[in-house]
Amino acid sequence: MTDATPSTSSSTRPRSILARFESLWIGPGFAVLAVIMFFGSQYFKTPSAPAPMIDKSALTRGAFRKGADQPMANIGGFMQRCNDCHQLFTSEMDQTRPLAQHGHIHLEHGINNNCANCHAREDREKLILRGGVEIAFSETPRLCQQCHGPVYADWLRGTHGKTMGSWQTGSPDQVRLRCTECHDPHAPAYKPMAPLPSPNTLRMGWQGPIVEHGAERNPLRRWLAPEVHETGAPAQHGTHKGDPETPAGRQEGEH
Amino acid sequence: MQLPVIGNRDGCASPYGGASRPGMTRRSFLRRGAAVTGGLAALAAAMSPLRDLDGDDLPSFQKLLQKHYKEMSPEEMEAALDRIRKEVEKRYQVRPDIRDFKPMDGVEFVYALNLTRCIGCRRCVYACVEENNQSRDPEIQYIRVLEMPRGSIDIEDGDHHYERSTVPDEHHYYMPVQCHQCANPPCVKVCPVEATWQEADGITVIDYDWCIGCRYCEAACPYWARRFNFTKPKLPKDDLNPTMAYLSNRPREKGVVEKCHFCLHRTRQGKLPACLEVCPTGARKFGNVLDPKSEVAEILRTKRVFVLKAEVGTLPRFFYYFDERDPIDEHVVPSQAAQAVGVAS
Numbered sequence: 001m002t003d004a005t006p007s008t009s010s011s012t013r014p015r016s017i018l019a020r021f022e023s024l025w026i027g028p029g030f031a032v033l034a035v036i037m038f039f040g041s042q043y044f045k046t047p048s049a050p051a052p053m054i055d056k057s058a059l060t061r062g063a064f065r066k067g068a069d070q071p072m073a074n075i076g077g078f079m080q081r082c083n084d085c086h087q088l089f090t091s092e093m094d095q096t097r098p099l100a101q102h103g104h105i106h107l108e109h110g111i112n113n114n115c116a117n118c119h120a121r122e123d124r125e126k127l128i129l130r131g132g133v134e135i136a137f138s139e140t141p142r143l144c145q146q147c148h149g150p151v152y153a154d155w156l157r158g159t160h161g162k163t164m165g166s167w168q169t170g171s172p173d174q175v176r177l178r179c180t181e182c183h184d185p186h187a188p189a190y191k192p193m194a195p196l197p198s199p200n201t202l203r204m205g206w207q208g209p210i211v212e213h214g215a216e217r218n219p220l221r222r223w224l225a226p227e228v229h230e231t232g233a234p235a236q237h238g239t240h241k242g243d244p245e246t247p248a249g250r251q252e253g254e255h
Numbered sequence: 256m257q258l259p260v261i262g263n264r265d266g267c268a269s270p271y272g273g274a275s276r277p278g279m280t281r282r283s284f285l286r287r288g289a290a291v292t293g294g295l296a297a298l299a300a301a302m303s304p305l306r307d308l309d310g311d312d313l314p315s316f317q318k319l320l321q322k323h324y325k326e327m328s329p330e331e332m333e334a335a336l337d338r339i340r341k342e343v344e345k346r347y348q349v350r351p352d353i354r355d356f357k358p359m360d361g362v363e364f365v366y367a368l369n370l371t372r373c374i375g376c377r378r379c380v381y382a383c384v385e386e387n388n389q390s391r392d393p394e395i396q397y398i399r400v401l402e403m404p405r406g407s408i409d410i411e412d413g414d415h416h417y418e419r420s421t422v423p424d425e426h427h428y429y430m431p432v433q434c435h436q437c438a439n440p441p442c443v444k445v446c447p448v449e450a451t452w453q454e455a456d457g458i459t460v461i462d463y464d465w466c467i468g469c470r471y472c473e474a475a476c477p478y479w480a481r482r483f484n485f486t487k488p489k490l491p492k493d494d495l496n497p498t499m500a501y502l503s504n505r506p507r508e509k510g511v512v513e514k515c516h517f518c519l520h521r522t523r524q525g526k527l528p529a530c531l532e533v534c535p536t537g538a539r540k541f542g543n544v545l546d547p548k549s550e551v552a553e554i555l556r557t558k559r560v561f562v563l564k565a566e567v568g569t570l571p572r573f574f575y576y577f578d579e580r581d582p583i584d585e586h587v588v589p590s591q592a593a594q595a596v597g598v599a600s
Binding site: 024026027028029030031034035037054059060061062064154157158159160161163164165166167168169170171177182190192193194195196197220 | 286289290293294297301382391393399417421422489526529532533535540541542548550578
């Protein structure tokens, strides 16, 4: 009887090689798996990097700079009102000589290079419009719009400048920042500023310096970045951090 | 009553038990013993990550039984908020002010970003992280500022890893990308559990308690706006923003997707998003497009506006626009320029 003799039973129904040596590979196989799982958990961690520490003062919300509603001057460490001095000592607003006071002011306002274009001669705590009307420092938009008409129109509609407080039109919280709360009136163009750190997100693919794929087919590149054309190499304006051969320094040196 | 007989005590043949019992040898015993030992060790090793399990990570019964956001009654929502309050307090020792803000009537939010003004300083990125309690380790950011080579509008040419001493770079312009709050959102369509949906004011939100972490939405988004919590988010206690909402910036768990929600805990109270408030150049504009007097409605009417990847049909509520450069160019001396064209200045 086949029932009573297992050896014949296995011979009549041949088992696969794998099954025949089942007891040979299962044990060591599990043991290897156990080692991989136990120690692997230490190594197979999601790659991640902590966010860099940043200067919280960079995240100040609201006005980019402090507009001067009440102009003050720092004279010998004391904050003085303009007229404290200017009513005692008369001084001409003369562009031909260097400023004796207010040395920190560097006028970089294009063709608008005369103090008296904006500042009232008589009352130094006032600004002056073209018609001779004196206005308070808080009314700067009235002054600036004399030259910057299109921007002023945009500002009135809210498409230029910054609105704080609320998005609800007509809400008492809604505040449209004035010209001098973003722009330095003496040098209104924005200065280049340091960007906050780049993200740590996993970067797939090429890990070296970024080569702009658009470099060769960019229609403007030939004229905007002549060095590309000369060397024939793609300009590496955007470079990944950690790349020692960043041409950024060279770029800035040229300017 | 006859019980079913298991095994082969009655002599019934079976390829394993029937064969082995009579023929149990020292060798087969050792082999099987080794297999069983190895198997148990592997099981133990596979369970070993549980050593690191923090009891706080286990969802409470209340959370497991919690209904979908849209099905919760006000009382159930209050209970859920209370549970979250306690969980946050336990984890961060800060009592959060968490509420559930509903969309306002007659409001559809729209974002407009002025590419002429953006200088790529990344302040918006970090203001968003600070506001919305994103994980600091691993770092999660909703806004990605692309540095684009001038002459190209192909975002494949953009680089968000740029490192410079100062921005802007004269050969580039900057294009921040975040959730576009599409009117036809592919991310919502692919969600198998309806954990993400579009609200009446146009904001696409996520119920973090309902998300199963399949990341379909992340794959469906053409703007790379969604982020996944691969690990338990780490956030210093001092950096926690205690003003939160159920659908926006409450702390997330490992294994859920998150994204920009137009700061709905602020904007549904009439405030402005954090990224806008921090922007040093006023490049960002936000408002109710249904209000014709709003800034965004004005921009859509008067500016040269475009949306990113219009061809994919997502109908974004996030618009980019340009405006005229300030006509005064510092490289041009007006009197000389006037002379050159024969006009007396």
